[in-house]
Amino acid sequence: MTPSPTPQLFGALRLPATVLFGSGQRAAIGQMAAQIGKRALICTDARMSADAQFRPLSPTWRPMA
Amino acid sequence: VTVKVYDRTEADLPIDGISGCVTECGDFKPDVVLGIGGGSCMDMAKCVAVLLQHGGSLRDYYGENKIPGPVAPVFAVPTTSGTGSEVTPVAVIADTERGTKVGISSPYLIPRAAVCDPELTLTCPPGLTAVSGADALTHAIESFTSAAREVTPDLTVKNVFVGKNVLSDTFGLLALQNIFRALRTAVKDGRNLQAREQMMLASLAAGCAFGTAGTAAAHAIQYPVGNETHTPHGMGVALLMPYVMEFNRPNCVGAFAQIARAIGLTGTDEELSHKLIDEVAKLLKDIGIPVTLKDLGLPEDKQDWTAESAINSARLVNNNPRKLDVDALKAITRAAFSGDRATLAS
Numbered sequence: 166m167t168p169s170p171t172p173q174l175f176g177a178l179r180l181p182a183t184v185l186f187g188s189g190q191r192a193a194i195g196q197m198a199a200q201i202g203k204r205a206l207i208c209t210d211a212r213m214s215a216d217a218q219f220r221p222l223s224p225t226w227r228p229m230a
Numbered sequence: 231v232t233v234k235v236y237d238r239t240e241a242d243l244p245i246d247g248i249s250g251c252v253t254e255c256g257d258f259k260p261d262v263v264l265g266i267g268g269g270s271c272m273d274m275a276k277c278v279a280v281l282l283q284h285g286g287s288l289r290d291y292y293g294e295n296k297i298p299g300p301v302a303p304v305f306a307v308p309t310t311s312g313t314g315s316e317v318t319p320v321a322v323i324a325d326t327e328r329g330t331k332v333g334i335s336s337p338y339l340i341p342r343a344a345v346c347d348p349e350l351t352l353t354c355p356p357g358l359t360a361v362s363g364a365d366a367l368t369h370a371i372e373s374f375t376s377a378a379r380e381v382t383p384d385l386t387v388k389n390v391f392v393g394k395n396v397l398s399d400t401f402g403l404l405a406l407q408n409i410f411r412a413l414r415t416a417v418k419d420g421r422n423l424q425a426r427e428q429m430m431l432a433s434l435a436a437g438c439a440f441g442t443a444g445t446a447a448a449h450a451i452q453y454p455v456g457n458e459t460h461t462p463h464g465m466g467v468a469l470l471m472p473y474v475m476e477f478n479r480p481n482c483v484g485a486f487a488q489i490a491r492a493i494g495l496t497g498t499d500e501e502l503s504h505k506l507i508d509e510v511a512k513l514l515k516d517i518g519i520p521v522t523l524k525d526l527g528l529p530e531d532k533q534d535w536t537a538e539s540a541i542n543s544a545r546l547v548n549n550n551p552r553k554l555d556v557d558a559l560k561a562i563t564r565a566a567f568s569g570d571r572a573t574l575a576s
Binding site for chain 2: 173174175176177178179180181182183184185186187188189190191193194195197198199201202203204205206207208209210211212213214221222228
C-alpha cells in the first residue's frame with residue numbers, strides 16, 4: 166500500500182441544496198419551482214421540445230418516447 | 231408558475247447559442263432556470279443564469295473561480311446518466327471562434343436543486359447510454375485516484391477542485407459499484423428500469439465525487455483529442471482510462487485494490503491493482519467504446535501534439551496521482567494510439 170500523504174482525514178463536498186433521486190420524483194419539480202418564484206425558464210433541446218411546453222412542471226408529466 | 235421554453239439547445243453547447251437564448255429570454259426575467267436534458271441542456275441553464283445575473287460575455291468567466299457572485303437558482307434535471315452536471319460546479323461550452331471546448335468552474339454554478347428521475351432515461355438510445363455511462367465511470371475513477379493535497383485552511387477557498395478526500399471517495403465507490411452492476415444491462419436493455427436506476431445513481435454519485443475532488447490525466451488528454459476528432463467527451467475519456475490507469479498504477483495500488491474489492495474482485499492489493507485495469511478495459515469493450523485513439527480518428531502525426539496540448543491543462547495534470555510531464559503524456563498517448571497498454575506497465 167502507498168502510504169497516505171496526509172496525516173489526517175479531510176473531506177469536502179459542495180452540493181445543491183436539494184438532491185432528489187428516484188423514479189417519479191420529476192413530479193416534485195412544479196411545486197419546487199413555485200416555492201422559488203413565479204416565472205420559470207426551461208432550457209432544453211429538440212428531442213424534448215415536443216413535450217416541453219408546460220409539462221415538465223406538471224405533476225403528471227410523462228416524457229414522450 | 232409561468233413557463234417559457236427555450237428548446238434549441240445544441241449538442242456541445244456553442245457559445246453563440248447561449249447568448250442567443252439570453253437575448254431571446256432575458257426580458258422574461260425568470261426566477262428559476264431549469265435545465266432539462268443531457269449535459270448541454272443543464273450547462274445551458276447554468277450559463278444562462280450567470281449571464282442573467284452578471285451580464286458580460288461567457289469569456290469573462292473561463293477558468294476557475296471567475297464568477298463574481300451568486301446567480302439565479304438553477305434546477306437541473308438530467309435525462310442521461312453521465313455528466314453529473316446536475317450537482318457539479320462545472321459548465322463546458324464550445325468556443326466556436328477559438329475552435330475549442332472551454333470549461334467554467336465555480337461553486338456558484340452548482341444548481342440549487344438536482345432532480346434525478348431514472349424514468350427520464352428509459353428512452354435514451356444504447357450508444358448514448360454507453361458513452362454517458364463511460365463518462366461517469368471515468369469521473370469516478372479519476373476522482374477516487376486523484377492526488378491528495380496538503381490540507382490548509384484556504385484549500386477549499388482558493389480552489390474549486392481539492393483532490394482526493396474522504397467524502398468524495400464514498401461517492402466514488404458508490405458510483406463504481408453501480409456502474410459495474412448495471413452499465414452492460416442498461417446498454418443492452420434500455421427498458422430495464424432497475425439498471426437505469428443504478429446508472430442514474432452512479433452518475434449522480436460520480437458527479438458528487440469529482441465536483442470537489444476533480445479529474446486528471448484522462449480528461450487532460452481528451453480535450454485536445456476531442457477538439458481534433460470531434461468525438462464525444464465520454465468516449466474519449468473512457469478510451470484513455472485503462473492506459474492512464476496502467477501509467478498511474480504504481481502510485482495507486484491501494485486505491486485500485488479498494489475499488490476492485492468494492493466491485494467484488496478478490497486477491498492481494500498488487501494482484502487487484504492489475505485485475506481492476508483489465509475489468510475496466512473489458513467493460514468498456516463490452517459496451518462498444520473504441521480501444522485506440524487510432525480507431526477514434528486521431529491522425530497519426532497528432533500524437534505528440536496531443537500530449538503537448540494536454541500538459542497545458544495544469545489543474546488536471548497536477549491532480550494526477552503520478553507526476554506527469556510531456557514525456558509521460560507522450561508515452562500514454564502513443565500507447566493509447568497503438569493499443570499497446572503493456573508499454574506503460576510497471
